[in-house]
Amino acid sequence: MxxxxxxxxxxxxxxxxxxxxxxxxxxxxxxxxxxxxxxxxxxxxxxxxxxxxxxxxxxxxxxxxxxxxxxxxxxxxxxxxxxxxxxxxxxxxxxxxxxxxxxxxxxxxxxxxxxxxxxxxxxxxxxxxxxxxxxxxxxxxxxxxxxxxxxxxxxxxxxxxxxxxxxxxxxxxxxxxxxxxxxxxxxxxxxxxxxxxxxxxxxxxxxxxxxxxxxxxxxxxxxxxxxxxxxxxxxxxxxxxxxxxxxxxxxxxxxxxxxxxxxxxxxxxxxxxxxxxxxxxxxxxxxxxxxxxxxxxxxxxxxxxxxxxxxxxxxxxxxxxxxxxxxxxxxxxxxxxxxxxxxxxxxxxxxxxxxxxxxxxxLPRTLAPEERRVARQAYAGLMWTKQFYHYAVKPWMEGDPAQPTPPPSRLQGRNRDWGHLYNRDIISVPDKWEYPWYAAWDLAFHMIPFARVDPTFAKEQLVLFLREWFMHPNGQLPAYEFELSDVNPPVHAWACWSVYKMTASHGKKDTAFLKRTFHKLLLNFTWWVNRKDADGKNLFAGGFLGLDNIGVFDRSKPLPTGGRLDQADGTAWMAFFCTTLLAMALELAQDDPAYEDIASKFFEHFVAIVDAMNNLGGTGLWDEQDGFYYDELLLEGHATPLRVRSMVGLVPLFAAEILEDRRLERLPGFSKRLRWFLENRADLSRNTSYLSKPDGKGCLHGHRLLAIPSRERLLRVLRRVLDPEEFLSEYGIRSLSRVHATEPLVFDVRGEEYRVAYVPGESDSGMFGGNSNWRGPVWFPLNYLLIEALERYHHFYGESFQVECPTGSGRMMTLAQVARELSARLSRLFLPDASGRRPCHGDDKRFTDNPDWRDLVLFHEYFHGDTGRGLGATHQTGWTALVVQCLEELHKASE
Structure with a gap:
């Protein structure tokens, strides 16, 4: 707005x-x-x-x-x-x-x-x-x-x-x-x-x-x-x-x-x-x-x-x-x-x-009263979960002079490699009771709705996590208090780029903010490349990547099988990171040609990652039989796809960036290198969606798409995404296909069974403490990234690209309409139906029958994949506040 x-x-x-x-x-x-x-x-x-x-x-x-x-x-x-x-x-x-x-x-x-x-x-x-x-x-x-x-x-x-x-x-x-x-x-x-x-x-x-x-x-x-x-x-x-x-x-x-x-x-x-x-x-x-x-x-x-x-x-x-x-x-x-x-x-x-x-x-003027109530309470929760956060690792490990000395084991324990970290700031945290500490990837999502109402705070928070008293000297961002060295998805660059675009108005752009974050993000990207690409083949294994128990194995620990896991999400996140840094570099190059070289670097790195994901070993991490992206287990020279249809296979859709010829014409250095690369490295660019599409008159519309899936592969994945028997629920996209309710994946390792089945509600797994579940429920952050990606694909493919939504319904939609449909379903979690029931409250009669409770809304960590009931942390408004973005998406046309 x-x-x-x-x-x-x-x-x-x-x-x-x-x-x-x-x-x-x-x-x-x-x-x-x-x-x-x-x-x-x-x-x-x-x-x-x-x-x-x-x-x-x-x-x-x-x-x-x-x-x-x-x-x-x-x-x-x-x-x-x-x-x-x-x-x-x-x-x-x-x-x-x-x-x-x-x-x-x-x-x-x-x-x-x-x-x-x-x-x-x-x-x-x-x-x-x-x-x-x-x-x-x-x-x-x-x-x-x-x-x-x-x-x-x-x-x-x-x-x-x-x-x-x-x-x-x-x-x-x-x-x-x-x-x-x-x-x-x-x-x-x-x-x-x-x-x-x-x-x-x-x-x-x-x-x-x-x-x-x-x-x-x-x-x-x-x-x-x-x-x-x-x-x-x-x-x-x-x-x-x-x-x-x-x-x-x-x-x-x-x-x-x-x-x-x-x-x-x-x-x-x-x-x-x-x-x-x-x-x-x-x-x-x-x-x-x-x-x-x-x-x-x-x-x-x-x-x-x-x-x-x-x-x-x-x-x-x-x-x-x-x-x-x-x-x-x-x-x-x-x-x-x-x-x-x-x-x-x-x-x-x-x-x-x-x-x-x-x-x-x-807020959009056309919001209905109940929509406005939800938006106001979402913003209230977002504001109330700003917290004074103090944690200095070195004195914490050493103990205080006037207090008993900590045991020697503390020096070899948690966060021992983060002695530089000194946090004493106001920080947007996920939840001031259940998560009274920051989580880096959560915070990135918080800043999107924050940018609408307090852009200065949003920028300050994103810069803060890149400062030298947060960021590790090796370029890693601190993940969260319980293990600063854990690995969250690299979405900080996306948040910086999004906030930059959201806060630009009337020709005024905060280029200083963009430069300030871009330079530090280069260090973070280098850390990822050096630490998470085991064989230098542009396939990444980044750990659990914020998805807790979604996989067959605990991806933050050594595999019980031995070997290595090439991750569809880890690799796709790096492609997403590439396209974001490419977009930032191209923006900065408009005023400073020095950024053209770095833009070329990220274009070529993106193509190399996409090539590995789509082609390495024949089809990379793409499974032609199922029409889906899977993690792959490499053991003793043999590659085994782990056929779990989950959010892991949807992350590859996020890495979609559009290049406009009119902007590229003003960047001769980048354009020259681009042409050379396409002519001389056809081996890498053969399956990359780098396209110019004719319009109805046979003329080029001047847009070029960088994406992981081809048009045909995008269609195949979306058929599953929009299938009510798989990912599409009444309240958004599930984190695991419902097909695994009747067809769980079972993996046997030396007589011990590892199993992934669809669980729409609370976790039935002890992985990561058992208090999180990516095996079925609806989560806002990845739903939001999918909605954004669909809008970018629509901008490129236009009205001619239509999909059946829901799959099997016979109802055809453009990708922009699909994005609006998903926004509507996510918003529906908090809006009362004809009986006054808000799905997020489940069947709790207090919220329908008692006027003292009826107008109160909670913004949970995630939501039941079938009923929409709120689950996990009850006040994790941070990334669930993205519902205000969904409501805005629904009211764009009327505004």
């Missing part, structure tokens, strides 16, 4: 922040929802992060690398944090953070067991809204663990709603809203509602605390001396930090309720409780739990000082009763003239109106 429909208030804030006139993004939803159990907090001998820092420790142990909280915010360096704590007088624990199952506890891996929803956010976080549903019954911690451990992989996960705690609407709605009067003036509005049929009491503790940076014995950047908070009155405090400065925090007395006491403690570990040794301070991190839940008022500091503070409200709420709590956090340098009163709610109304205005200018 155009970025120029008018410069509203939020657009002005974005511009001011980009120019550094005002730091509008200093405060945001950057607080993690799970810090416990992450690799960063793990100092165990064997790298068992779940058991080294379990949930039971979270309330009592100061975190080293970050913080977490409920519906919270923090500044961009995570110095001062705010979140909400709750107690319903039945729970064993003060509810200060979200709970979920660890990897070993869940029958399908790690899994958050809470109900919360992101409802709104502007890019500068000038307005934020989120909702948490807190049961009035005791939170069933043990039952959730025990039942999920009892269930096997063939059973569905046991969820919080399955325990019955939401029956009869016996829960509290906890709505948190934030509005900025200025970059350092934050208005906080908490709305507590009793949705149940009886009067219920709720303890609410709005909590402010400093991240502990002083207990580790380190100095320098990011390690500040102990800050302090001091009571100014019964309803206010001052918080002073060496780097952040002085802030005041005020609370308004809730109408009809007594003034809340102000509690203080220190954000330091309760060593006595956890380790049986004396505490170094008398008041520790879990003091509010002890004071509120256990009634031990001596646990808090009555002197009114500390590094953690909370207002303790006790609310008696009748059925349907609602209380609004108002708080304000501001820098003393920007103290407002009036703290609360009418102007407080007026500012909220203004920021909400500005948020509506901003998204109205970015």
């Amino acid at each position: 155009s970025q120029s429909r008018g410069l509203g208030a939020e657009a002005r804030r974005l511009a001011e922040d980009e120019r550094r006139d005002h730091n509008w993004k200093r405060w945001g939803p950057y607080l993690a929802e799970r810090q416990w159990g992450t690799v960063r907090e793990d100092y165990s001998p064997g790298g068992t992060s779940w058991t080294d820092f379990p949930h039971a420790h979270a309330r009592s142990r100061a975190y080293r690398w970050g913080e977490d909280g409920l519906l919270g915010i923090t500044d961009r360096e995570c110095r001062l944090c705010f979140a909400v704590a709750l107690w319903n007088e039945k729970d064993a624990l003060l509810k200060e953070r979200l709970f979920g199952l660890t990897g070993p506890q869940g029958n399908h891996g790690e899994d958050v067991k809470e109900e919360y929803f992101y409802l709104d956010s502007t890019p500068t976080h000038s307005y934020l809204e989120a909702l948490y549903k807190y049961p009035q019954a005791a939170f069933p911690y043990e039952r959730l663990i025990e039942e999920n451990q009892r269930r096997g992989r063939g059973a569905p996960e046991f969820e919080l709603a399955d325990t019955g705690v939401f029956e009869e609407r016996r829960y509290f709605d906890v709505r948190a809203e934030y509005a900025k009067a200025g970059p350092d003036d934050l208005l906080i509005r908490l709305t507590l509602t009793n949705a149940g049929p009886e009067t219920a009491r709720l303890h609410v503790l709005p909590t402010l605390w400093f991240r502990n940076t002083w207990d580790w014995g380190r100095d320098g950047e990011g390690y500040w001396p102990r800050p302090h908070m001091t009571a100014l009155s019964t309803h206010a405090l001052v918080a002073e930090h060496a780097s952040l400065g002085r802030f005041q925090w005020h609370a308004e007395k809730a109408e009809g309720h007594p003034a809340p006491p102000l509690l203080f403690t220190q954000n330091e570990t309760n060593r006595e409780r956890l380790f049986g040794v004396p505490n170094t301070v008398p008041h520790v991190k879990d003091a509010f739990h002890d004071a509120v839940v256990q009634g031990r008022r001596e646990a808090v500091n009555t002197a009114g000082t500390g590094t953690k503070a909370a207002f303790h409200h006790v609310l008696e709420l009748p059925p349907g009763g609602r209380v609004v709590l108002r708080l304000r956090l501001f820098s003393e340098a920007d103290a407002p003239a009036q703290l609360f009163g009418e102007s407080f709610d007026t500012l909220f109304a203004q920021r909400i109106a500005e948020a509506d205005e901003f998204y109205d200018s970015r």
